[in-house]
Amino acid sequence: MSHYFLNAQGLTKSFPAPRGGEPLTVFENINFGISESEFVCIIGHSGCGKSTILNILAGLDQATKGVVLMENKEVAGPSLDRGVVFQNYSLLPWISTLKNITFAVKSRHPTWTKQQVLDHSMKYIEMVGLKGAEQRKPSQLSGGMRQRVSIARAFAIEPKLLLLDEPFGALDALTRGMIQEELLKIWSQSSQTVFMITHDVDEAILLADRILLMTNGPYAQIAESVVIDIPRPRNRTDVIHHPHYYTIRNHIVDFLVKRSKELANPETRVIERPSSSGLRYPPEINPATGSIQEITHPNTNEDTTAVKRNVVNLS
């Protein structure tokens, strides 16, 4: 029914009013889609509900309203089809690095023999460059190494969708750069579909095909979806010399500094409420070429399968 691999439709998260207080709506009417093998980042200020969206995609949290469809099936709970890399790594500290991964592989492939599980796990440990450290406990690893274990664990179960919750937030800049490139390398080999939260504009441009920009909460929304057309393979040193790089970067920074606030203000809010005829997806914007694609998605109960795209030129 939809050409997207994953669809988030009309997601709203609100908390009931505490005694004497107002009910809190963190975000409202979030619609977006992710295509297969696409790398999508989401950027927004703290408190706009990015992590909650990720947890809803993972099935760890429930939306107050709206649905998430993966391959046109509703996401009803956590699943091995959606691997999560948590911000604080979430490795089990009482078992070794290797066992943290074999444990995941065993859950994915309960019928595999010990040797199969071991070989598969070691492949991913080598992939993240941790060969030799597999017998160490997580507490004996540095922050960067722990995050690599966490990434290896998520990739090792070969999920259909990989969810990364600010995976490099706690790392120093040097380590972060290294692991970003490793992530790019692994991703290009596996062509995983990835949804990632980040606060780092440069990181998002380096990694993503598209960047979703969120307005400030409460009542946060996804204002637009920025298309990154810098060709791959990308690396940290070359990507900044691409002619589109700074146009894109300035556009995003301008959004974060100014527009995310303006759009959140009820008086200056310009994002339209959804019309009843269909879901409104955030417009796809390419700051470098100035093109804006309005995307409206027909309601799933209608027969039309096509996604309407209106191409408008900014200039």
Place this chain on the structure above:
Amino acid sequence: MQNIHLRAGILSLIILTMVLGIWEVLNQAPEQKEALTEYEMLMGGSEPQARVPNPSEIGLLAVEELSDPFYDKGPNDKGIGLQLLYSLKRVMTGYLLAALVAIPIGFLIGMSPLMQKALDPFIQVLKPISPLAWMPLALFILKDSEVSSVFVIFICSIWPMLINTAFGVSSVKKDYINVARTHELGKLRTALLVILPAAAPTILTGMRISIGIAWLVIVAAEMLVGGTGIGYYVWNEWNNLDLTSVVFSILMIGVVGMILDLMLARATKLVQYVE
């Protein structure tokens, strides 16, 4: 600047020697000032007066008792090792039964806020009851002093294990639970692979508190029910007015209690993890 263990050991030895030395010197039998009259001798004046024994006497008895700790010459004359084993058997039976009950129920309470709220009033009322207060009821219902003393151990060991297990389980980090959920672990696998290891240090701490309390209570319980065991032995020697044996057995109670505590401390260390 020797290592601290050596220096502490030397200091302990010095303190021990001083305390024992002062005790030995100050606690001598009063000397007779003058010869007893015939009347005084007839009235038992020459019998030694009962007094707190000296360290040297206790040491001699300890060597004698510990060289043959497991002899059995009838109900009133058994070796100290045998008596300790009787007590340990009761403690272990009651304690292990308590663990079998307390850890699963603690898991239930820790995982379900409903059960926590429902069971909390019972725990709060039952917990502060002195275990010996159960003794008459236990004797009446169970009709057996041996089983009753095991029951008293059971009831006093259960609370620290129950409360610590519930606390440990309920405070397992949400992250670990999320790891289990995203890997589609079933309820049982989550409990065994994630919650149990995460809560193990807290559970073991509860077990360590419990074994300490159980060892405190068994002495009192055996004084009440009699027959065998280290508590009975202390009371029996008091009735015999053999204070040397009383002091010696007090010392042995301490040593065994220390060993039990050390064992549980070791076990806690094994399951400890660094985050």
